Amino acid sequence: MEINTHNAEILLSAANKSHYPQDDIPEIALAGRSNVGKSSFINTLLNRKNLARTSGKPGKTQLLNFFNIDDKLRFVDVPGYGYARVSKKEREKWGRMIEEYLTSRENLRAVVSLVDLRHDPSADDVQMYEFLKYYDIPVILVATKADKIPRGKWNKHESAIKKKLDFDRNDDFILFSSVTKDGLDAAWDAILSKIQ
Numbered sequence: 001m002e003i004n005t006h007n008a009e010i011l012l013s014a015a016n017k018s019h020y021p022q023d024d025i026p027e028i029a030l031a032g033r034s035n036v037g038k039s040s041f042i043n044t045l046l047n048r049k050n051l052a053r054t055s056g057k058p059g060k061t062q063l064l065n066f067f068n069i070d071d072k073l074r075f076v077d078v079p080g081y082g083y084a085r086v087s088k089k090e091r092e093k094w095g096r097m098i099e100e101y102l103t104s105r106e107n108l109r110a111v112v113s114l115v116d117l118r119h120d121p122s123a124d125d126v127q128m129y130e131f132l133k134y135y136d137i138p139v140i141l142v143a144t145k146a147d148k149i150p151r152g153k154w155n156k157h158e159s160a161i162k163k164k165l166d167f168d169r170n171d172d173f174i175l176f177s178s179v180t181k182d183g184l185d186a187a188w189d190a191i192l193s194k195i196q
């Protein structure tokens with residue numbers, strides 16, 4: 001499939017099902033802790049400086065943001081989890097919104113789950129991964145900020161992440177940096193293979 005990634009735009013923001021686009025275009029959702037590098041990942045894949053806002057204020061975006069890519073594919077930016085300064089009520093609302101999308105959306109082909117290569121996955125990261133496995137949703141695990149770790153240590157960090165997540169070998173694992181663009185082609189290959 002030929003996709004013109006330059007032809008990308010934010011389509012809409014949705015709080016619930018009734019706002020989702022109604023068509024058969026495949027969707028790839030992106031999830032991760034606030035500040036993990038999710039917006040930077042989207043911007044890097046779409047070769048844009050600031051389509052998905054890289055915000056200094058994590059936890060601000062509380063809606064599902066749908067990006068239209070050339071009318072052939074959509075990215076669905078899921079608001080970051082694990083941000084301490086939101087109330088319990090806000091967190092529950094967030095949880096219901098994500099769960100509704102992930103468990104009922106027929107357009108969904110895979111979730112890009114982002115973790116920081118430098119650190120062991122957090123309890124929230126583990127919970128998200130277990131949730132996706134439970135619902136049989138294909139995962140593309142992206143370990144971000146690889147430029148902050150010397151290449152000689154990438155393997156060690158990758159192993160630690162896989163161990164902590166009890167990583168499924170059938171899922172893709174991609175080392176990524178929005179600074180050096182390492183992993184850019186691998187990320188696109190993984191995404192395109194899910195929407196064929």
Ligand SMILES: Nc1nc2c(ncn2[C@@H]2O[C@H](COP(=O)(O)OP(=O)(O)O)[C@@H](O)[C@H]2O)c(=O)[nH]1
Nearest residue numbers: 034035036037038039040054055145177178179
């Ligand atoms: N060095 C480095 N910094 C990154 C990378 N990705 C994101 N960042 C930085 O991490 C911070 C959070 O990034 P952002 O994309 O807004 O994270 P989000 O909250 O998950 O959307 C920003 O200061 C980014 O510049 C990366 O691959 N390498």
Ligand SMILES: [Mg+2]
Nearest residue numbers: 038039053055
């Ligand atoms: Mg963001």
